Amino acid sequence: MRRQVPLFITFFVGTLLIVSVFIPPMENLGEDFTLFFDIIAVFAFFLGGGNLLRVHLTKLYRKSPDWGFSVVTVVGFFLMLAAGLFKIGNPGDISASVTAEGSMFQTMFNNVVLPLQSTMYALLAFFIASASYRAFRAKNREATILLVAAFIILLGRTPFGMMLTAWIPDSWSVLQVPNLAIWIMNSPNLAGQRAILIGIGLGVVSMSLRIILGIERTYLGDDR
Amino acid sequence: MTYMLRIMLLLVLLAGVSGLAQDQPVADTAAADTATVDPPAPVTNLTGQDRDNDHGHAIELSWTPSVDDLENPAGDRSVMRYRVMMWRPAFAFRVDTLRQMYEMVRNSYKPIRVYKPLVDSALSMVEQGVTSVAQLPFKVQLPADVDMTDVPQDLLRQTLEDTLETMVGQVEVSKDSVKTFRSTFLDSVDALTAAYATYPNNGRWDSIGAEPPGSGNFRHAGSKDEFSPDFLPDHTDLYYRVDAVTIDPDVYAESEIVGPIQSSGQWYNTGRTVVLVSVIIFTIFTILFVQQARGGKELYVRPLAGIEAVDDAIGRATEMGKPILYVLGLGAASDIATIASFTILSRVAKRVAEYQTDLIVPTYDPIVMTVAQEVVKSSYMDAGRPDDYHEDMVYFVTQSQFAYVAAVNGVMLRQLPATNVYMGKFYAESLILAETGALAGSIQIAGTDEIAQIPFFVVACDFTLIGEELYAASAYLGGEPILLGSLKAQDYAKALFVISAIVGFVFLVLHDITGVEWFTNFKEWYRVSD
Numbered sequence A: 001m002r003r004q005v006p007l008f009i010t011f012f013v014g015t016l017l018i019v020s021v022f023i024p025p026m027e028n029l030g031e032d033f034t035l036f037f038d039i040i041a042v043f044a045f046f047l048g049g050g051n052l053l054r055v056h057l058t059k060l061y062r063k064s065p066d067w068g069f070s071v072v073t074v075v076g077f078f079l080m081l082a083a084g085l086f087k088i089g090n091p092g093d094i095s096a097s098v099t100a101e102g103s104m105f106q107t108m109f110n111n112v113v114l115p116l117q118s119t120m121y122a123l124l125a126f127f128i129a130s131a132s133y134r135a136f137r138a139k140n141r142e143a144t145i146l147l148v149a150a151f152i153i154l155l156g157r158t159p160f161g162m163m164l165t166a167w168i169p170d171s172w173s174v175l176q177v178p179n180l181a182i183w184i185m186n187s188p189n190l191a192g193q194r195a196i197l198i199g200i201g202l203g204v205v206s207m208s209l210r211i212i213l214g215i216e217r218t219y220l221g222d223d224r
Numbered sequence B: 001m002t003y004m005l006r007i008m009l010l011l012v013l014l015a016g017v018s019g020l021a022q023d024q025p026v027a028d029t030a031a032a033d034t035a036t037v038d039p040p041a042p043v044t045n046l047t048g049q050d051r052d053n054d055h056g057h058a059i060e061l062s063w064t065p066s067v068d069d070l071e072n073p074a075g076d077r078s079v080m081r082y083r084v085m086m087w088r089p090a091f092a093f094r095v096d097t098l099r100q101m102y103e104m105v106r107n108s109y110k111p112i113r114v115y116k117p118l119v120d121s122a123l124s125m126v127e128q129g130v131t132s133v134a135q136l137p138f139k140v141q142l143p144a145d146v147d148m149t150d151v152p153q154d155l156l157r158q159t160l161e162d163t164l165e166t167m168v169g170q171v172e173v174s175k176d177s178v179k180t181f182r183s184t185f186l187d188s189v190d191a192l193t194a195a196y197a198t199y200p201n202n203g204r205w206d207s208i209g210a211e212p213p214g215s216g217n218f219r220h221a222g223s224k225d226e227f228s229p230d231f232l233p234d235h236t237d238l239y240y241r242v243d244a245v246t247i248d249p250d251v252y253a254e255s256e257i258v259g260p261i262q263s264s265g266q267w268y269n270t271g272r273t274v275v276l277v278s279v280i281i282f283t284i285f286t287i288l289f290v291q292q293a294r295g296g297k298e299l300y301v302r303p304l305a306g307i308e309a310v311d312d313a314i315g316r317a318t319e320m321g322k323p324i325l326y327v328l329g330l331g332a333a334s335d336i337a338t339i340a341s342f343t344i345l346s347r348v349a350k351r352v353a354e355y356q357t358d359l360i361v362p363t364y365d366p367i368v369m370t371v372a373q374e375v376v377k378s379s380y381m382d383a384g385r386p387d388d389y390h391e392d393m394v395y396f397v398t399q400s401q402f403a404y405v406a407a408v409n410g411v412m413l414r415q416l417p418a419t420n421v422y423m424g425k426f427y428a429e430s431l432i433l434a435e436t437g438a439l440a441g442s443i444q445i446a447g448t449d450e451i452a453q454i455p456f457f458v459v460a461c462d463f464t465l466i467g468e469e470l471y472a473a474s475a476y477l478g479g480e481p482i483l484l485g486s487l488k489a490q491d492y493a494k495a496l497f498v499i500s501a502i503v504g505f506v507f508l509v510l511h512d513i514t515g516v517e518w519f520t521n522f523k524e525w526y527r528v529s530d
Helices: A004-020 A029-062 A067-085 A104-135 A141-156 A159-164 A170-175 A177-212 B002-022 B026-035 B090-127 B153-190 B192-196 B270-294 B305-320 B336-355 B366-382 B401-415 B429-439 B451-460 B469-478 B481-514 B517-525
Strands: B044-050 B058-064 B081-089 B203-211 B217-221 B238-245 B252-254 B258-261 B324-329 B359-363 B394-396 B419-425 B443-448 B463-466
Touching: A004 A029, A004 A177, A029 A067, A029 B366, A029 B394, A067 A104, A104 A141, A104 B401, A104 B429, A104 B451, A141 A159, A141 A177, A159 A177, A170 A177, A177 B270, A177 B336, A177 B451, A177 B469, A177 B481, B044 B238, B044 B258, B058 B238, B081 B090, B081 B192, B081 B217, B090 B153, B090 B192, B090 B203, B153 B192, B203 B217, B270 B481, B305 B324, B305 B336, B305 B419, B305 B443, B305 B463, B305 B469, B324 B336, B324 B401, B336 B359, B336 B366, B336 B419, B336 B443, B336 B469, B359 B366, B359 B401, B366 B394, B401 B429, B419 B429, B429 B443, B429 B451, B443 B451, B443 B469, B451 B463, B463 B469, B469 B481, B481 B517
Parallel strands: B324 B359, B324 B419, B359 B394, B419 B443, B443 B463
Antiparallel strands: B044 B058, B058 B217, B081 B203, B081 B238, B238 B252, B238 B258
């Protein structure tokens, strides 16, 4: 029974939503159903906060390795919670918006959270460089093709690339580096992407059918 | 220096000239131009019909542009836009007014429910001796000469009580008004069809939209919600005309009137038949191959290197005595990629339990965390090791993208997992995670359906499941015939797509060579409407 009821709900709702695609008066049914998800998501906030506290307070209690990070997490959690909940330092007091300029919540968000997020994002630039270094080593035929294609695109997107092959006559303009870069992006690259997209589309349909028909049920914690 | 002075002098001169130019009386010239505009030729062949394959409440209009259209060099080019007009009975305007009144009453009722508790709270604070307006949760209006930081208690109390009394009075009025207005309004909406039938008496033409020069169609897409200002009644006689308007809004040419036209909803969207047929074929394939698999037929499915590496990676972690990190990505629990990731997590957790290795699953979404906990717990039970499962294996981190990345990277660098598995939806964080994992020396297996992130995983991970392979992975891992049957159906559907693409390509080439229009029909069969 514990398995049969969720499987029936999945089958019923899944079939209903597939049918609704072909029946105009039912077209908005999918949007209506997402409301249920939103309602569950509200409760999930408590679930997430509760789990976070439980994990880190346990670490503190047991003095587990690296428990110092847990102190920062718990203090940060309660500080932001209190600042937002009680609207500490809000210019308009409790009736004003929690993100009002000058409030403690907004000040901490602007001066602590945002710079930290930007720092993490900025790391991407260095990681792209290190990943490129490893990827573009011409170890085999595929890697060599990747290297050549990447080199043409990099060059084609710079003024130097244009300068380098500007002497090629217009009748052979396809061989100019910027045009080669455009061709690589629009033809082999786009063709590959579309092939992957068709595969993804079929994979999504297949996965959905497996779930709706109850063939795939591991998401329910049932492996049989 | 001299050069700079020259530039400045030039700029001053130019500014002077432009200033002089602006002083010219341009308005008179413009007025003289518009006054001489002749009425343009009207639009012709105006037709209207109900929009197909919708839930009703929409009309499609089409016409031949005026000869004097701005886009037509052969004419006067005086038509600047097309104004679409609809005949509306006077009763429809009264319904609009009723709708606005209903909205006003309903909206005025809402804030009172919010503010009344604040006034109550302010009154109790005044009783406790608070005299500063800034300290009260509700700001009251007081005479200008009163010191807001020290208001006499009686004045403050009286003002708040007056406010409360007014609010309560409004609430009483509004409660009844909302009900009355609602029923009156809905009755009047029902009477709209009869009102439109009185055409051409007791009504006037109303502008419902405009189209730029050169255009020849307009969709009057109304709402089915009676409370929306765009509400358009179904099964009602509607009349339209299109005005060709010149630069002077008062100089225009009316088209012939088209009508009566009625909008109505359809029960089946014929424009999506090709989708329905595809779904049916795919479902038949799936059921057919699943039945074959159930019957004991052996199905061959090509191996996936990334999936075959999972077992080796778990074995490596066991030998090294290090944990396995499983990242479900940033998707919600309702995303198909995340659901596919759950199924892979289930298989991985089962093997991990059998090998008695540690598993770490930091999650981005609380709902994903709950499902993942259940999945891992079940896998440990299936493996016959329920005691080895502990809830801290799957935990919530944060719903901030880069804070989550920082936390997961921290786990990678501190606990040095032997294997990192990334399966699900990933965005900008994919490369940061995968590169950190590579630096930490972990074996990495990734899978995502986000096309933009696949290259990052390919370069930074040891094995990558590309697109659909993510969805196929769970079936491969399980190796169950029924699941493999659905994969086989997927492969056959893919073959059908390839054949269709080749046939379509050949037909289009034949169309270009022979010029026979029939060859374009193939493309039309695959067209899907909105």
